[in-house]
Amino acid sequence: MTLTTQILSQMPGTPLDELRRVDALWQSLREGTQPVPTVVQERRDAIDLAWDVVICGGTLGILLGAALAQRGWRVALLERGVLRGRDQEWNISRQELQVFVELALLSEAELAQTIATSFNPSRIAFRGSPPVQVRDVLNIGVDPVVLLETLKQKFLTHGGQLFENTPVDGAIVHANGVTVTAGQHTLKTRLMLDAMGHFSPIVQQARQGKKPDAVCLVVGTCAEGFSHNTSGDLIATITPIQKQCQYFWEAFPARDGRTTYLFTYLDAHPDRPSLETLFDDYFRLLPDYQQVSLEQLQFKRALFGFFPCYRQSPLKPRWDYILPIGDSSGSQSPLSFGGFGAMIRHLSRLTSGIHAALESDTLKRDALSRLHPYQPNLSVTWLFQRSMSVGINQTINPNQINELLAIVFQAMETLGDPVIKPFLQDVVQFSALFQTLAQTTLTQPTIALKIVPQVGLPTLIDWLFHYIALAAYAALYPLARSLEPWMKTLPPVPRYYCDRWREALKYGSGRDYGKDEG
Ligand SMILES: Cc1cc2nc3c(=O)[nH]c(=O)nc-3n(C[C@H](O)[C@H](O)[C@H](O)COP(=O)(O)OP(=O)(O)OC[C@H]3O[C@@H](n4cnc5c(N)ncnc54)[C@H](O)[C@@H]3O)c2cc1C
Structure with missing residues (x-):
């Protein structure tokens, strides 16, 4: 039995099954066997429009949903599951969060409630070299559950309509808008925002099965039992290149323990390691990295994912009236897996840009592509x-x-x-x-x-x-x-x-x- 199987099978929930599900996706991406879905179709007729904006996907979608509903637009949000943030904090810098107050989405008091952790300093340390220390960078842990719940309430207060447990299964682009279908629901809208993440079927169709130019793999845990948990590591290494990978580490104090990540940058070659293999290395190296034995730790949850990056990013809209946002838009740098941070950085710009596009009725593909310009x-x-x-x-x-x-x-x-x-x-x-x-x-x-x-x-x-x-x-x-x-x-x-x-x-x-x- 590997360390990964042993430790993950003792954690709450079914993290091992979930890891294997994500690994299967990573394998199909490496092998180029992912099917290209056809979810978007085009027709030339015009439709009667009932909505200004339909947002598909609620995690980061609710940020724009709340901002647009607040500006008086008729907004519907369709979420495959239940609109709820994940348990693990998002790390970000304090001044970046101020955008919520500037956009009047949160009061200062509400913003303070979303902050679960705050720590200083953070270290940058590479094997064999003296460390560098910085303060006030990515040193805030935002509680996604509190943030999303607060924004959901704002969204509903401003007349937004939320459809939970409603997976989007198709979209028809017409001469003047989009018909979005989700089971028995049919919503006709002037603009559709695709916030369904990296693996959005719309993005897969737009990219036509193209392999990513780079991938970041990340595995980690949140655990209690570390003797030191007041400062963080933004990036650290403890090993030379191995298995054709340079392993990087990150560590942050979390509300219920310490989060540690192992991540690496690579391409999507079929011989690249699985997330499970990377997890084995994570558990093997963690004691050396944090000067702790695995027996001392009480693991709360496993954290993992892979982030495909394309040189053609941000993703330009492929159809009129459909705009990708959040991870689906590929707006973050290939070095970062901070998609929440990337969204926050662009929230004000996207809110005013989408508002202006709706006001001036400039919702065709070319106009929308200006919202994801070359950077x-x-x-x-x-x-x-x-x-x-x-x-x-x-x-x-x-x-x-x-x-x-x-x-x-x-x-x-x-x-x-x-x-x-x-x-x-x-x-x-x-x-x-x-x-x-x-x-x-x-x-x-x-x-x-x-x-x-x-x-x-x-x-x-x-x-x-x-x-x-x-x-x-x-x-x-x-x-x-x-x-x-x-x-x-x-x-x-x-x-x-x-x-x-x-x-x-x-x-x-x-x-x-x-x-x-x-
Ligand atoms: C281990 C790990 C650590 C991270 N740490 C950080 C961090 O510290 N800081 C940071 O800034 N970012 C971090 N991120 C990244 C951050 O979590 C993502 O950037 C963010 O979740 C992206 O949100 P999204 O809404 O664009 O996509 P997703 O999170 O993928 O959400 C997509 C949403 O769309 C819904 N959906 C999918 N398909 C459908 C459908 N057919 N119909 C309707 N709804 C659908 C899903 O249910 C989900 O709610 C981390 C990610 C991971 C994996």
């Missing part, structure tokens, strides 16, 4: 993803990734909080990246020579293109901002496009981070 600061992170992973047949120095990351993070520490903090929150800015590259090259002039064979020249050239685009976006954003008073005088449709252009420059250059008000 060079997301695209540059592909190089980092590649430099933190190893090809299935590649031979590199087993300590190369550890050494590279130690050098880069020490350079960022030298440059200070304005450089390191946005990066750790998934926001890449041109000046911070430029300074980091300069500082790293100063301390290690040969670093590029080591990376090129690992990531390959095409990846590097592709990265250069996005790096230049990042510089251009950063340079153009002040111009777009200065034009804002003029944009406000435009009629609704051109204004919709101009505002989306300005936001693309702002978010694509990381200027949404911090106090920028533009």
Whole structure:
């Protein structure tokens, strides 16, 4: 019996069965045997519309559902199961949560109630190198149960209609809207938001069975019994490359114990390990990582998942009147599995953008695609993803990734909080990246020579293109901002496009981070 079988079968619920179910999905993705569903069809007729927005999927869908219902739109939300947050906290930074108050979705008191944990500092530590400490980054644990319940009540108060235990099974795109079908329910809407996650059947149809360009595998637990549980690790390594993977660790104090994750970046090659294999390694290495024996721990729950990432992200809408949001939209960087954080970062922009699209009736595919614009600061992170992973047949120095990351993070520490903090929150800015590259090259002039064979020249050239685009976006954003008073005088449709252009420059250059008000 493996450690995984032994420990997971003693936990409440049926985590082992669930792990094997997710593993079967991961295997079919690696082997390219996933069927491509046909859930969306097209017809040219017009329909009588009863809804402004129908949201499919309630986890992150309720965030936009509450915001749009509050603005007076007729919103329905269809959820396959019961709309309830998961037991495990979402980690995020405090200032990011303020958007709920700014959008008047939560009062300060309600926001405080959603915060289950708060800790400091957090460590970044790579095998064989001195650690770096940061404060106030991803150090807040949000309770998804409380957050989703509070937002659900707001949604209902503002006239939103919730359909639970109602799996969406089809959508017909017409000349003026969409008919959404879910069992015996048929809802005719001006706009459909697909919030059904990474494995949304609509996304699978839109991507036509394409294999992801990269995957992040994550396994972990929440457990009691650790002797030290007041600070966290944002990223740590304790081993060299093994099984063609660099293993990374994360640890956070949780409300009912300590959460520890093992994660790794790879491609979807058929020979890549299963989540169950990764879990075996997690249990084997956890004692060394946290200086604890497994017998000391009382495991509360198992946590696991895999996150497919596509270079073509965010996903552009494939049909009129259908917009992916949340994980289905692929809005987070390939380095992050913080899809909640990515949604929070874009919540204000998406709320005002969807509101403007509904007001100006610009709901066709091209107009909606402006809500998921090209973002060079997301695209540059592909190089980092590649430099933190190893090809299935590649031979590199087993300590190369550890050494590279130690050098880069020490350079960022030298440059200070304005450089390191946005990066750790998934926001890449041109000046911070430029300074980091300069500082790293100063301390290690040969670093590029080591990376090129690992990531390959095409990846590097592709990265250069996005790096230049990042510089251009950063340079153009002040111009777009200065034009804002003029944009406000435009009629609704051109204004919709101009505002989306300005936001693309702002978010694509990381200027949404911090106090920028533009
Ligand atoms: C182990 C782990 C740890 C994580 N930690 C963090 C973290 O610390 N911070 C962070 O920011 N993020 C974290 N995340 C990511 C975060 O949980 C996801 O980004 C978030 O749950 C995505 O929400 P979503 O609504 O887009 O998709 P999902 O969570 O996949 O939810 C999809 C929703 O759609 C519903 N649905 C699916 N199909 C249908 C259908 N046919 N009809 C109707 N409804 C349907 C589902 O029931 C579900 O409610 C973590 C994820 C994992 C796995």
